Amino acid sequence: MLLPETTRQILDELNLPYDFLSLDSSLSDPPSDFGHDLEDDISLYPDSKVCPSKSPHFQPPTANLDPQTPVKSTKFLDPETSKLWRPKIAKRSPYFPIAPAPAISCLPFPPIDAPSFGLVQEQLAHEPFKLIIATIFLNRTRGGVALPVLFKVFERYPTIEAIASADLAEFVSMIHCLGFQNQRAKKCIAIAQLWETDPPAKNKRYRKLHYPRKLDGRDITADEYIDDEDPRAAWEIAHLPGVGAYSLDSWRIFCRDELRGLATDWKGTDAAAHGFVPEWKSVLPQDKELRAYLTWMWLKEGWVWDCHSGDLTPAGDKTLRAAQREGVAHEEDGNWVLQTSPVKKALNGLHAMD
Structure with a gap:
C-alpha cells in the first residue's frame, strides 16, 4: 500500500509502523478536554485515515470557543495539514433513558x-447422585426456575435406574424451559448410566484437568484412577460426564466426607479421626451461592473468610452480632460482607437461590 506523504508524516510522529492502518487496532483515546466521546470524521481527510486530533502535537482551540456555540457545529483547523475537521457527538435518543448502574449484588443471610442456609445442596447432601443432577440443572439458571423443574424430574424419574433408562425426547421436553435442554438431558442420562456401572467409590479418584488449580490433573492419564494414599489432585466423581467445577465444589462440600467414611455428614458429625477437618474448609468455589454458604459456615466458627485465598481473620464483635440475627450480605470483590447495621426481617424479595 502506497501511503500519501501526509499520512506517513503523521505515523512517523506517533512512532507507528507504516502498516499500522491495515491492523485491527486504533490510536489513543481522544483528548479528554472535550468531555465527549468523539468519532473520527474520515471524510474530511481525503489522503489519510488518521484524525489529526490523535496527534500529540495537535491542540484544538477549545479555549477560544464561544460557550454558547455547540461543539457539534464547530470545525477545527489542523495547522499541520491546513485541513478542517469537525468532531461528531454521539446522538442520544430522548426516548430511551440512560441505563442505571448495575445494582450491588446482595444475598439474605440467616442467623x-x-x-440451614437454604441451598438445595443441603437437602440433597445424603443423595449425591441427585445433588450432582441438581448442579446440572442450576448451572447458568436461576434457582427459582431450575428447582421446580428439578423436583418434577425426580418425581417422574425417582431412581438412578429410571433416569438411566429415560427416553431422551421426553426428558428434553420436561426441561425445555431451562435452556440448553438437549445438553442437560444427555448429561443427566449419561451420568446415571455410568453411575450404575461405575459409581463413585472410596479409594478411586480420577483426574479433572486444571481443577482446583491450573495444571492439576496433568500428571494423571485420562483412563487412570488413584487411591487415597496418592497425593495428586483427583476426585471420586471426576470420571462422570459433564461434571465441572460447580458440581465438584458442591459435591466436595456436601458429600465427600460421607463417601470416604470420615463423617456422617459434611459438618463433621461422628468424625472418628482425631483432628478431622471437614472437606468444605478446603474448597474455594467460584459460584456466588457456594461462596455465600461458606462465608456463613465460617462465621459460625467466628471467622471472616476470603474466598480467593482461603485466608481467615477473626470476626469482630459487630460482625458476630450481625451474624446472630437475620441480615443481608453484599458482594465486594467476590467476597460476601455481612451488613452490620440492623436489617429488617422483610428482605424485599431477595432469595438465596437467585
Whole structure:
C-alpha cells in the first residue's frame, strides 16, 4: 500500500509502523478536554485515515470557543495539514433513558444458629447422585426456575435406574424451559448410566484437568484412577460426564466426607479421626451461592473468610452480632460482607437461590 506523504508524516510522529492502518487496532483515546466521546470524521481527510486530533502535537482551540456555540457545529483547523475537521457527538435518543448502574449484588443471610442456609445442596447432601443432577440443572439458571423443574424430574424419574433408562425426547421436553435442554438431558442420562456401572467409590479418584488449580490433573492419564494414599489432585466423581467445577465444589462440600467414611455428614458429625477437618474448609468455589454458604459456615466458627485465598481473620464483635440475627450480605470483590447495621426481617424479595 502506497501511503500519501501526509499520512506517513503523521505515523512517523506517533512512532507507528507504516502498516499500522491495515491492523485491527486504533490510536489513543481522544483528548479528554472535550468531555465527549468523539468519532473520527474520515471524510474530511481525503489522503489519510488518521484524525489529526490523535496527534500529540495537535491542540484544538477549545479555549477560544464561544460557550454558547455547540461543539457539534464547530470545525477545527489542523495547522499541520491546513485541513478542517469537525468532531461528531454521539446522538442520544430522548426516548430511551440512560441505563442505571448495575445494582450491588446482595444475598439474605440467616442467623448463624439457623439449621440451614437454604441451598438445595443441603437437602440433597445424603443423595449425591441427585445433588450432582441438581448442579446440572442450576448451572447458568436461576434457582427459582431450575428447582421446580428439578423436583418434577425426580418425581417422574425417582431412581438412578429410571433416569438411566429415560427416553431422551421426553426428558428434553420436561426441561425445555431451562435452556440448553438437549445438553442437560444427555448429561443427566449419561451420568446415571455410568453411575450404575461405575459409581463413585472410596479409594478411586480420577483426574479433572486444571481443577482446583491450573495444571492439576496433568500428571494423571485420562483412563487412570488413584487411591487415597496418592497425593495428586483427583476426585471420586471426576470420571462422570459433564461434571465441572460447580458440581465438584458442591459435591466436595456436601458429600465427600460421607463417601470416604470420615463423617456422617459434611459438618463433621461422628468424625472418628482425631483432628478431622471437614472437606468444605478446603474448597474455594467460584459460584456466588457456594461462596455465600461458606462465608456463613465460617462465621459460625467466628471467622471472616476470603474466598480467593482461603485466608481467615477473626470476626469482630459487630460482625458476630450481625451474624446472630437475620441480615443481608453484599458482594465486594467476590467476597460476601455481612451488613452490620440492623436489617429488617422483610428482605424485599431477595432469595438465596437467585
